[in-house]
Amino acid sequence: MEGSFASLNVTSERYEVFTLLNHTRYGAGFRRIWQDPVLAISLLLVVLFIFVAIILPILAMVGASLSEEGRALFAHYLGERAYQDIITNTLVMGLTVATAGTAIGFLFAYVQVKMKAPFKRFMHLIALVPIISPPFAVATAIILLFGRNGMISKGIFGVRYDIYGLTGLTLALALSLFTIAYLNFKGMLQALDPSLEEAATNLGASKWHIFRTVTVPMLLPGFAASFLLLFVEAIADLGNPLVLGGNYEVLATRVYISIIGLHDNVAAAVFSMILLVPSLTVFIIQRYWVGRTSVVSVTGKPTGTPQQITHPVVRWVLISLVLGICALIVGIYVVIFVGSVTRVFGVNNAFTLEHFDFVINGYGSEAMVDTTTFAIVATPLAGVLGMLIAFLIVRKAFWGRNAVDFGTMLGIAVPGTILGIGYLIVFNNPITLTLPFVGDNVPAITLIPKLTGGRAILGGALAIIVVYVVRSVPAALRSGVALLSQIDPAIEEASISLGADNAVTFRKITLPLIRPAFLAGLIYAFARSMTTISAIVFLTTPQTRIMTQQILNETEQGRYGNAFAYCVILIGIVLVAIAILYATVGSTTGAERSLEGGA
Amino acid sequence: MAATQSNAADSLRLESISKAFPARGGEGEVRAVDTVNLNILPGEFLTLLGPSGCGKTTTLRLIAGFETPSSGRILLDGKDITNQPPNKRDMAMVFQSYALFPHMTVFDNIAYGLHLRRLSRSEIRTKVVETLELMGLKGLGDRRPNELSGGQQQRVALARSLVMEPRVLLFDEPLSNLDAKLRVQMRSEIHRLQRRLRITSIYVTHDQIEAMALSDRIVVMNKGKIEQMGTPGEIYHTPATRFVADFIGRANFVDATVIEESGSNLVVEVLGRRFTVPAKFSYSPGMSVVAMLRSESLTLRQDESLLQVVIDQAMFLGSEVEYVVNVGTKQIVVVEQDPRGISVFDEGQQVGLDFAQEAIHLLPA
Numbered sequence: 001m002e003g004s005f006a007s008l009n010v011t012s013e014r015y016e017v018f019t020l021l022n023h024t025r026y027g028a029g030f031r032r033i034w035q036d037p038v039l040a041i042s043l044l045l046v047v048l049f050i051f052v053a054i055i056l057p058i059l060a061m062v063g064a065s066l067s068e069e070g071r072a073l074f075a076h077y078l079g080e081r082a083y084q085d086i087i088t089n090t091l092v093m094g095l096t097v098a099t100a101g102t103a104i105g106f107l108f109a110y111v112q113v114k115m116k117a118p119f120k121r122f123m124h125l126i127a128l129v130p131i132i133s134p135p136f137a138v139a140t141a142i143i144l145l146f147g148r149n150g151m152i153s154k155g156i157f158g159v160r161y162d163i164y165g166l167t168g169l170t171l172a173l174a175l176s177l178f179t180i181a182y183l184n185f186k187g188m189l190q191a192l193d194p195s196l197e198e199a200a201t202n203l204g205a206s207k208w209h210i211f212r213t214v215t216v217p218m219l220l221p222g223f224a225a226s227f228l229l230l231f232v233e234a235i236a237d238l239g240n241p242l243v244l245g246g247n248y249e250v251l252a253t254r255v256y257i258s259i260i261g262l263h264d265n266v267a268a269a270v271f272s273m274i275l276l277v278p279s280l281t282v283f284i285i286q287r288y289w290v291g292r293t294s295v296v297s298v299t300g301k302p303t304g305t306p307q308q309i310t311h312p313v314v315r316w317v318l319i320s321l322v323l324g325i326c327a328l329i330v331g332i333y334v335v336i337f338v339g340s341v342t343r344v345f346g347v348n349n350a351f352t353l354e355h356f357d358f359v360i361n362g363y364g365s366e367a368m369v370d371t372t373t374f375a376i377v378a379t380p381l382a383g384v385l386g387m388l389i390a391f392l393i394v395r396k397a398f399w400g401r402n403a404v405d406f407g408t409m410l411g412i413a414v415p416g417t418i419l420g421i422g423y424l425i426v427f428n429n430p431i432t433l434t435l436p437f438v439g440d441n442v443p444a445i446t447l448i449p450k451l452t453g454g455r456a457i458l459g460g461a462l463a464i465i466v467v468y469v470v471r472s473v474p475a476a477l478r479s480g481v482a483l484l485s486q487i488d489p490a491i492e493e494a495s496i497s498l499g500a501d502n503a504v505t506f507r508k509i510t511l512p513l514i515r516p517a518f519l520a521g522l523i524y525a526f527a528r529s530m531t532t533i534s535a536i537v538f539l540t541t542p543q544t545r546i547m548t549q550q551i552l553n554e555t556e557q558g559r560y561g562n563a564f565a566y567c568v569i570l571i572g573i574v575l576v577a578i579a580i581l582y583a584t585v586g587s588t589t590g591a592e593r594s595l596e597g598g599a
Numbered sequence: 600m601a602a603t604q605s606n607a608a609d610s611l612r613l614e615s616i617s618k619a620f621p622a623r624g625g626e627g628e629v630r631a632v633d634t635v636n637l638n639i640l641p642g643e644f645l646t647l648l649g650p651s652g653c654g655k656t657t658t659l660r661l662i663a664g665f666e667t668p669s670s671g672r673i674l675l676d677g678k679d680i681t682n683q684p685p686n687k688r689d690m691a692m693v694f695q696s697y698a699l700f701p702h703m704t705v706f707d708n709i710a711y712g713l714h715l716r717r718l719s720r721s722e723i724r725t726k727v728v729e730t731l732e733l734m735g736l737k738g739l740g741d742r743r744p745n746e747l748s749g750g751q752q753q754r755v756a757l758a759r760s761l762v763m764e765p766r767v768l769l770f771d772e773p774l775s776n777l778d779a780k781l782r783v784q785m786r787s788e789i790h791r792l793q794r795r796l797r798i799t800s801i802y803v804t805h806d807q808i809e810a811m812a813l814s815d816r817i818v819v820m821n822k823g824k825i826e827q828m829g830t831p832g833e834i835y836h837t838p839a840t841r842f843v844a845d846f847i848g849r850a851n852f853v854d855a856t857v858i859e860e861s862g863s864n865l866v867v868e869v870l871g872r873r874f875t876v877p878a879k880f881s882y883s884p885g886m887s888v889v890a891m892l893r894s895e896s897l898t899l900r901q902d903e904s905l906l907q908v909v910i911d912q913a914m915f916l917g918s919e920v921e922y923v924v925n926v927g928t929k930q931i932v933v934v935e936q937d938p939r940g941i942s943v944f945d946e947g948q949q950v951g952l953d954f955a956q957e958a959i960h961l962l963p964a
Contacts, residue, residue: 498712
């Protein structure tokens with residue numbers, strides 16, 4: 001799954017608060033930036049990156065959808081019943097997933113923060129597992145558990161249950177996305193000033209009364225934020241509807257079919273446009289409305305320890321629910337692992353390593369090497385870029401700061417398919433500049449070579465790497481902004497006052513101090529690059545094979561064993577990479593704190 | 600006043616410096632610093648004093664180069680540095696929050712600026728060790744900032760700036776994060792160091808006692824403008840405005856009337872009695888003015904011939920007793936030092952109020 005852990009975040013307001021407090025710093029910022037060449041060049045590169053890699057493809061997609069051909073299709077799609085159903089399906093799925101995912105996330109966070117419970121650490125880790133989980137893994141495992149021949153549905157209950165459609169999608173997506181809500185609520189519950197609850201208790205309120213009148217109202221912005229983010233993630237998701245959708249068609253799958261099956265870029269752009277409207281609306285609501293109405297105090301350390309819920313019935317009901325969901329998630333991963341070493345899961349359960357042989361030594365090895373290589377290239381780029389943009393936004397109050405922030409966040413706010421189509425449209429031909437008045441014998445200057453499709457530069461690898469970076473930078477940016485806002489700007493000023501310029505200060509002071517955010521950004525970047533599908537599904541070429549794409553192929557062919565072997569190896573690679581990143585970049589405690597804080 | 604007109608001996612000069620910020624939440628702008636002119640002499644310890652929002656910190660940040668003035672010039676040793684970036688200015692700043700680099704040891708914190716000057720390792724070592732000793736931080740070089748007490752952190756912050764031997768040392772409320780006792784101790788330490796090293800220093804504070812204790816000269820600021828500039832004695836005894844008088848020390852303001860002029864002196868009526876005081880501004884007979892009376896210049900005793908007042912409140916503060924007394928139309932505050940030697944009056948008691956003619960300082964009404 002491709003979670004935008006990026007855009008949620010309780011802590012993002014800290015930086016709003018900070019900018020308010022530091023309003024005095026506003027004036028000279030812009031002029032200052034141009035006085036320092038390093039700073040000026042950095043800002044120019046950032047703006048160029050945002051424009052070329054994010055804004056331009058989105059605009060191109062929008063442009064294609066609004067062409068004459070596109071406008072005709074709009075009328076056609078919006079007028080016809082079958083297509084109206086697809087739109088309704090998409091929105092309904094968004095609502096069910098957002099509701100279920102927010103509920104599960106809140107449940108996990110509430111038990112984690114407010115209760116003494118067994119296996120708390122285990123619950124926490126289970127809640128984080130979806131971050132490193134490849135797409136299709138959960139969906140495919142759910143089919144094997146609950147499908148027509150499912151181990152649980154048929155094997156235990158003896159029913160031929162049809163999991164395909166809305167139920168299956170809600171289950172798979174809620175289990176893949178609830179991490180976003182969990183991290184959000186966990187951060188908020190921990191930040192909630194315990195003295196508020198103490199005051200309510202002191203005034204005679206019962207625990208239930210406090211929950212209704214203090215805790216929930218304080219967390220309302222968190223509910224809104226989680227709900228909206230999950231909604232966007234759900235309607236943008238491509239992998240799960242492809243595998244689990246059955247006859248339940250959604251916009252994302254329509255976009256996919258338009259390109260892969262029908263090679264119709266304009267139709268794809270039109271569907272994308274219809275998908276973009278709710279996504280962008282929700283993103284903007286989340287950013288400018290919910291983000292500003294938070295009542296959770298983020299000013300200082302909690303003054304006491306949060307009150308624990310001790311009511312035995314309430315406690316054990318909630319704990320059982322969480323443990324039940326944990327068991328389900330564990331079950332899913334057991335299926336994935338067992339499935340990867342079984343000949344045909346559920347039919348011929350003989351042990352075999354042929355699937356791993358296929359991935360490691362056979363056809364799949366190229367995808368494994370390519371994907372990992374691209375992710376390795378993209379990860380540091382995304383990490384450094386994220387920290388740099390965070391630094392510029394938080395510390396250098398320049399005109400257009402908000403636009404830079406917004407533009408960067410668009411990289412994850414728009415559904416991946418939309419970005420993919422945009423790249424197809426913009427970069428399928430080299431972008432050249434023909435100098436005027438020089439005659440025909442002077443060749444045009446190639447500004448950007450052909451990045452996608454056949455004969456693309458580096459076999460399309462460059463486009464994929466850029467997309468990886470685009471999809472990863474927002475998370476790094478948000479964790480950078482959150483951490484940087486908590487660091488006293490006087491520390492950097494002290495460095496400058498002692499004679500260091502901006503570049504030295506960034507290298508010797510800022511970067512070491514935001515290392516935990518940097519580490520978090522790197523981990524997310526690597527995990528997301530390895531697991532992303534929707535943004536790159538249109539960009540792979542015969543020369544560049546991507547694991548997630550291969551998993552999709554294998555799943556569609558019904559070769560679940562190969563798909564699971566890919567998944568296991570992919571998870572393994574991500575875990576190894578996280579371990580390496582911790583060892584090389586990370587101070588464990590700081591990074592963990594920042595990760596757990598929902599960076 | 601020491602230096603009102605510019606001269607070659609100036610170390611640092613601010614020429615009609617203004618700084619405007621866009622007003623919060625939209626239209627217009629706020630003048631945080633408004634046409635400030637200032638000359639700081641070499642080796643001088645100058646304090647910018649005022650309530651929060653008076654522009655003192657912005658002024659300091661303008662001098663440091665963290666802000667660029669909207670108009671005006673800043674000159675260091677006659678050289679225009681208005682547009683010089685902060686890292687190129689030969690100044691070092693001590694921050695309110697100390698702003699120590701948390702990922703470096705005390706030694707590395709102090710050595711940071713010296714490294715940037717590309718001094719040799721041995722030179723850096725010598726200087727840092729010297730400074731550690733000077734600041735009473737011997738043996739703490741390997742510690743991290745979070746392993747130090749607040750007072751020690753403050754010393755490191757000071758050491759980090761001192762070791763640079765800057766032309767100008769800037770202090771932004773450096774003692775306000777310390778507890779009361781430590782604050783007094785660090786105050787005297789800064790005093791001792793500055794008098795010994797004689798580095799030109801500009802110090803921002805809202806604490807009037809700190810300002811008086813440390814400064815050669817105090818600049819009192821209000822709403823972005825300079826209210827008054829002078830030695831601590833001048834500021835305290837002859838404040839130019841009611842704002843200054845009120846901000847520094849404990850002052851009572853009572854209405855007074857000018858009776859007549861006699862030479863360079865005036866006869867005024869204060870609390871029903873007549874006094875002859877020097878004329879500080881132009882008066883005309885019959886004019887209403889305000890007389891400032893410092894609380895500690897007033898004294899209470901049982902004497903029927905004096906103005907009779909009623910004690911509304913008496914508070915024993917250890918080294919002194921603070922009385923709020925009713926003089927008929929208004930309340931004023933009287934402080935009696937060392938209550939051991941005098942009789943302490945009760946609330947509701949009627950006593951006589953006395954003060955010397957020198958205690959009166961006239962201000963325009």
